[in-house]
Amino acid sequence: MKHSAKTKEELITGLQELQQKYQSLKKQYDKNIAFRKQADLNLQRSEERLRDISQTDWVWEVDEKGVYTYTSQTGIDMFGSSPDDIIGKAPFDFMPPEEKERIAPLFAEMMAQKAIIKDLENWNIKKDGELCCILTNGVPILDEQGNLEGYRGIDRDITKWKNAEAEIKRMNEELLISNAEKDKFFSIIAHDLRSPFNSFLGLTQIMAENLQDFTMEEIRKFTLTMRDSVSHLYRLLENLLQWSRMQQGMILFNPEVIPLCSIIMESLDIVAEPAQTKEIEITCTIPNNLEVLADVSVVQTIIRNLVSNAIKFTPRGGKVDIAAKVLPNHFIEIAVADTGIGMDREMLDKLFHLDGKVNREGTEGEASTGLGLILCKEFIEKQGGKLWVESEVGKGSVFYFTLPFAEGPEERNLGENEAYVVEPDDENGQLKVLIAEDDETSELIISIAVKMFGNEILLAKTCEEAVEISRNNPDIDLILMDVQMAGLDGYEATRQIREFNKNVIVVALTGFGLTGEREKAIQAGCNDYFAKPVNKYKLKAVRQKYFSK
Template sequence: MPEYKNTELRKRAEARMNKLIDETEVLTPQQTQELLHEIQVYQIELEMQNDELRNIQLDLDKSREKYFNLFNQAPVGFLTLSEEGIILEANLRVSTLLGVELNQIKNKFITQFICFENQDTYYVARKNLIKTSKNQTFELKMKKKNGTVFWARFQSVLSAKTDDKIKCSISICDINEQKNAENKLKESEEKYRKLVNEVNDGFYVTNSNGGFTFVNNALAKIMGLSNSEELIGRNFLEFIPSGKVAEFSNRYRKGIEQNLSNDGFDVEINQINGQTAFLEITAVPIKKGNKVMGMHGIVRDVTQRKLAEKLLEKSNKDLVKLNAEKDKLFSIIAHDLRSPFQGFLGLTGLMADDISEFSTIDLSRLAKKMNQTAENLFKLLQNLLEWAQVQKGNINFDPKSYFFNEIVKQDIRPIKQMAIEKGISIVNEISDKQKIFADENMLRTVVRNLLTNAVKFSNNGGEITISAKPANQHLLEIDVRDTGVGISKNNIKKLFRIDEKVGSKGTAGEPSTGLGLLLSKEFIEKQGGKIWVKSELGTGTTFSFSLPVSN
């Protein structure tokens, strides 16, 4: 039986035993025996309870040791702070982080281990924790015993109050490597951001809705802005002309929905200053898994290239026109100019062989034919010279106010004899009060050419009418109408074109090159007017043109 000395339990047991001894004086032997049995049972119960208590104590010791090991061996530092910020408890991880023995950590202010420039961060977090009872997470720099500084993340929790004292539990994680990685990432981002901003081409990143989330300085400049921040949140569509929006939207949406890259497409935009620019845009999807989150790409200002292409296209057209003009002139020289000369040479040859064989009547007839041939040659040469002057840009343009009928009357006179010979009447319906603003020499060439053509392609007994009426308050419309052979629809399309040959002989075999109509078109357009034609085979033709009225 175990001995219990100098303990409270021993004293209580002896007192009870003495009481029992006093009572046994009146007990019977049987009662004494029962009492003794009860004491023995009670003794056994006590021994069993003692064994159970010892086992519980052993379990508690093991649990305490396990908790202590877990607390000290945790990869995270744990602290318990007083309301004033004094360290009450700390695990071994804290000792390792700070490079200080545990006994040199306890009862010290936590701020002794926090870098001075970050102490305000700690004080603000502690104040918020006590005020709101909400957990606080913050980052700051701590210093080791050897002076080394490292970044740590604090997570603080308000502990239960004890004796009206507030305690705070804090976990500390070393995030120095994470911070270094973040700093390197920031440096890398800054490096590439600087690189992107220094290139001449624009660079952009958009979200799935097309809004800019990043642009470089070059793109801002291309869009007519001075600051790249002004583009953030905006969209390409804001700069695209209304007529081009649907095309661009479809192309962009197709890239988003079908995960397609655009290697480069040209688009027209309106810059902030209202000027038009042409851009070449590439668009590459930004993917997260199978989902397209946005687009990124390069933007190049190709305005100068587009202008150069237009100039090249115009130059090509001008070259084609120039070649057509050259071919037209060669055709006239090779055929239309040679034919009259051949006739002229034939007539003069007959006279040169033996002029004595010709009567006066024959000579008169030959002289008339030679005169007619010479007039035709002169008109052709005159048109050729005027055409050459127009193409070289050397022709003088001096518009003035004139009474139109005065010019028409003067131009009818030299043509009237040719009309009389074919029995054709010329009717002038121009009012004496109608005034125009035009270059007289150019206008005379137009009227003369149109009237000559009308006579040339009218049958004997035909009629030519020239009239004028206001087209609007600014223009006068002039019509030269004949009752001649007319022009086919196919040939109407070829009129006024240098690259088409429409020239044909008149009703009396008069030569025609079509050069007069080309000159007329040039001269009328030079004065701000237009020329057009309506005709029907066998019925006649009406050439119409407009000229500015005189104010």
């Protein structure tokens, strides 16, 4: 019995040991199962990551010779229609020749050193012919002895990044150019504006303190010098304003079909005085019916600057000729030729650049900044044309520019060119003129200029007064209307005058002739528009245009 009891105890103990071993084995099994599940989950996630990467990036493998042995679908989408378009080929087969020459030595060196490929940028040609930039990363595949079997890696298309980088670089370069132009701009303001001011202030001080000591001839010379200083100052301010507005994108171009010859003749009246002073003959040989598609104010600015330059650098007694011809590409080529002092190659290379120092004096000491030519170039290019120059020292210069032709040459018979000579006209007129101007100095200057053809001059200090005078004097021939007076402006005054007088000629006057204001004046009912200062040559143009017999 004791033997049997002992055996029972042993069995119980053995059973307990077995239970313990079972629990231990079960825990180990459960742990292994959990580890296996985690491993499977990790594998699943890794496969998902690989699939995600392969959907956006190109996963590839090459052998020890650099030939593709595997490609993901992304590579096929980029460079072929099936794996056969890539497998068996080398990366260089998809590169432009110059890129192959650059990359091949780098790849050969990496393979020789069994080095990791890290962020290697290279350009490739996609199957649609477009260039794309690829960022390549790869690791070497080695056997047990460390021999190179190939490379495994990922390529990413970074074309958008590179294009954005190039755009940022371009914008930075434009910013540097813009800053340099602004530096030049302020340099012009600091120097070229100060010089005429200094001359003007100095002469006025001398005349104020010692006027009684000078002869009439000396006073005349002083006033002529003062006039030249202020004229240069005004032209410079006008160009600076136009240039700054263009840089800010504030100039709106309103191209329309315009008669080239008449627009040029109007512009030449403004520069006729310096030409007359230097005894320079200006001729215009352009057909009357030749039309261009351009902005009126812009064309006049171009002509004024080019002809002013020609006069400035042409000796006394010389000639300036303006001509035009139709080109086969539906453009018109306008040429402004002079018999001036010309330019050498070094000066020609600096033209049309703000950072080029070309502000030499004219043949009689006239000041020059070069800004007008830069303005002309930008204006012309904005209208689809181009500007260039031919010149030789001692033989003069010819400035050429093109503008769009209003209609095809085959659609119009232009007829023969007729030569127009710009010269002063002393014919007296008998006109009744109303001057609407609130500035006393401007009113005085305009009144003196009007006397050459006006036998009766009426004055108005406000636009309201101008409207009332016009109502009480229906026989007024011409109204010179300042559009920027306080209160009721000149545009509204013109509208009110047109309600009871449709025939009177109204010319709008403003401080600066800005693009868009001419159209605004015409819409208000004005017949014409020009910028101050008013002189006899501008008024002569008005008289010839509206009152010639």
